[in-house]
Structures are given as C-alpha cells and as structure tokens.
Amino acid sequence: MKARVLDNNECRITQGYNIFTHKALDMVKYYSATCNITAHTEGVVVWIQTGQKHNPGAKGNLSYGNCVKLKHPNGYYTLYAHMAYVNVKLNQKVKKGQVLGYMGNTGNSYGAHLHWEVRNTKDSLINPTPYLNADLPNTKEIYQTYDNKKNQWLPTVKIGSKDYAGNFGNAVSGFRMTENTYKSHDKVKKEWLPAVNGMSDYAGNLPNDMDAIAIKTSKYKYRVHIKGGGWLPWVTGYNTKDATNGYAGNLGQVIDAIQIAKK
Numbered sequence: 736m737k738a739r740v741l742d743n744n745e746c747r748i749t750q751g752y753n754i755f756t757h758k759a760l761d762m763v764k765y766y767s768a769t770c771n772i773t774a775h776t777e778g779v780v781v782w783i784q785t786g787q788k789h790n791p792g793a794k795g796n797l798s799y800g801n802c803v804k805l806k807h808p809n810g811y812y813t814l815y816a817h818m819a820y821v822n823v824k825l826n827q828k829v830k831k832g833q834v835l836g837y838m839g840n841t842g843n844s845y846g847a848h849l850h851w852e853v854r855n856t857k858d859s860l861i862n863p864t865p866y867l868n869a870d871l872p873n874t875k876e877i878y879q880t881y882d883n884k885k886n887q888w889l890p891t892v893k894i895g896s897k898d899y900a901g902n903f904g905n906a907v908s909g910f911r912m913t914e915n916t917y918k919s920h921d922k923v924k925k926e927w928l929p930a931v932n933g934m935s936d937y938a939g940n941l942p943n944d945m946d947a948i949a950i951k952t953s954k955y956k957y958r959v960h961i962k963g964g965g966w967l968p969w970v971t972g973y974n975t976k977d978a979t980n981g982y983a984g985n986l987g988q989v990i991d992a993i994q995i996a997k998k
Contacts, residue, residue: 737868738762740815740851742771742834744868749848751864758860759814759852760867769838769847775813776871778805780827785820793843799850800842803835808913808934810856810879810891811871813863817844856891877934878995881909883942894955894995901992906962909939910948910993915955916973920947920982922989947984948993949973959983960992971998 738746741764750761764770782804784796793800799816803823806812819839823829840847853863853871876894881887884905892900894912901907910919911934918930919938922945930951931938939945950957951973958969972981984990 739775739832739868740773740813740849741838742773746867752862754862758862759850760863761848761850763848764838769819771834772803772815772818772836772838772849774805774829774831774833774835775866776805776807777831778807778813778829780804780823780825780829781806781812782814783821783823783825787841789840789844790842791845798843800844801836801839802842805829805835807871809871810877810934812852812854812858813871814850814852814854816850816852817841817848819847876913878910878912878993880907880993881937881939881941882906883908883944886942892995895997899960899992899994901960901990903960903991904962905991906944907939907990907993908941908944909937910945911937912950912995916951918949919945920949920984920986922946922987925986944989945984946986946988946990947982948990949982950995954998955995956998957983957993957995959990960994961985962989962991964988966994969996 745765746762748762784802787800801818801821802816804814818836821836822834855861877891879891880900882889882905892898913934916930916932917938920927921940921943923943956969956971960966970983
C-alpha cells in the first residue's frame with residue numbers, strides 16, 4: 736500500500752482506523768523494521784515531544800512517545816508518533832516529504848511502527864485512511880487572526896462567510912490567509928511590514944498591534960474593525976499610499992477584527 740508518510744512510499748497497515756477504539760492508522764514499512772518518517776504535506780511544526788522511552792500502558796500525551804504534530808496550510812493537522820528520535824524543531828516550516836524523524840517504539844507501543852493521525856481545522860480526529868497517499872481536503876479560501884490578548888491564533892474563517900476573524904476588544908497582531916499576497920502595518924513601528932504569501936507565513940510582528948492590512952487581490956473585498964469603534968468601509972487593491980482605496984485601516988487605530996468577502 737502507498738503511504739506518503741514513509742520514506743519509500745510503501746507500507747503495511749498493522750492497525751486500521753476505528754471511530755471508537757483507534758482514531759489513527761498504525762503502519763510499518765515493507766521489508767524493513769524501521770524507516771524515516773516524512774511530512775505528508777507542507778506545514779509548520781506546532782508540537783514536539785522528545786526524550787521518551789518505550790513505555791507500555793502510558794496514557795495521554797506520553798502514550799505518543801517521541802512525536803511531531805504539523806499544522807498545514809488548509810488548517811488541518813497531522814501527527815506522527817512513536818518515533819525513535821525527532822529531526823525537526825518547534826515552529827519550523829517543513830516541506831512535503833521532508834524527514835521528521837525515524838520510526839521507533841517509544842511511548843505506549845508494542846513494536847516499532849508509525850502511529851499517524853489526521854485532524855481537521857477544529858483539531859478533531861478524523862479518518863486518515865483517504866489521505867494516506869492523497870492530498871488533504873481542499874479548504875483553500877480561509878483566513879485567521881492572532882489575538883494579542885489571548886496570545887493565540889483564533890479559528891480559521893472561510894472567505895465569503897458572514898463570520899469574521901477576531902475578538903472585539905482584543906487587538907490583532909497577526910493575520911494570514913490562503914493563496915494571496917498580503918501585508919500589514921505595524922502600529923508600534925509605524926511602518927508597512929514585508930509582504931507574505933499563503934498560510935505558511937503571516938503578516939504581523941508579534942506582539943505589536945496592527946492598524947492596517949493590504950491584500951493583493953481582484954477576487955475579494957475586505958474590511959477591518961477598529962478597537963472601540965466600528966467597521967471601516969470595504970476596500971480592494973494593494974496600494975499602501977492611497978488611504979481611500981488600497982488598504983483597510985486607519986493608521987494609528989488598533990484593529991480587532993478582519994472580514995473578507997467575495998466581490
């Protein structure tokens with residue numbers, strides 16, 4: 736069977752997905768006891784556990800042994816457990832097929848194998864079987880903000896929905912979205928920060944509040960909500976010199992929410 740998460744793309748499933756007892760896939764490499772574990776899809780390392788030994792009966796996070804959890808551009812997560820050792824670091828960006836570590840027998844494990852999970856945008860376990868050798872679900876048109884009071888990324892929002900990204904009253908200090916090129920204005924430094932693209936990076940300079948954003952797009956319109964105020968007019972374009980049609984925001988006034996809609 737093909738598997739994108741092993742270095743030779745070949746595997747044998749030793750325990751399948753069961754919604755009640757085992758919400759993951761366990762697998763080994765054909766013709767070999769161990770092998771490199773590779774990233775299913777590009778993403779960012781959001782959790783690592785190292786220094787673990789073989790620990791039958793372990794509960795909770797310790798049951799995973801040495802492990803890596805990635806967050807992918809579509810907002811989904813994948814988790815790779817029971818490694819002998821880990822090759823990546825927290826917050827590191829990884830490419831599809833990049834080696835994350837080496838198959839092992841750490842944590843609550845009975846023989847060397849990979850325990851592989853897929854989680855949706857709400858971090859809930861789903862059946863990973865359809866994605867063993869296929870792309871994750873396509874949730875391209877999403878965006879999210881970083882809540883500077885809660886010190887965390889808020890849930891992703893679908894572009895074009897009636898929802899918005901942010902918490903009224905809490906300053907936004909980070910922003911990211913799929914596919915497009917975008918940038919933000921740093922209220923503290925009083926300058927536009929470099930443009931970025933896609934969900935693998937973000938616009939902002941944590942923990943500095945932002946007071947404007949600009950998105951290079953002809954598909955969407957966007958607006959921002961001022962902390963202690965209201966929504967500013969919808970804008971399009973990417974001209975940071977034109978305060979009326981090029982960016983969303985009032986320089987000097989903190990943003991606490993962003994909304995993006997289709998034109």
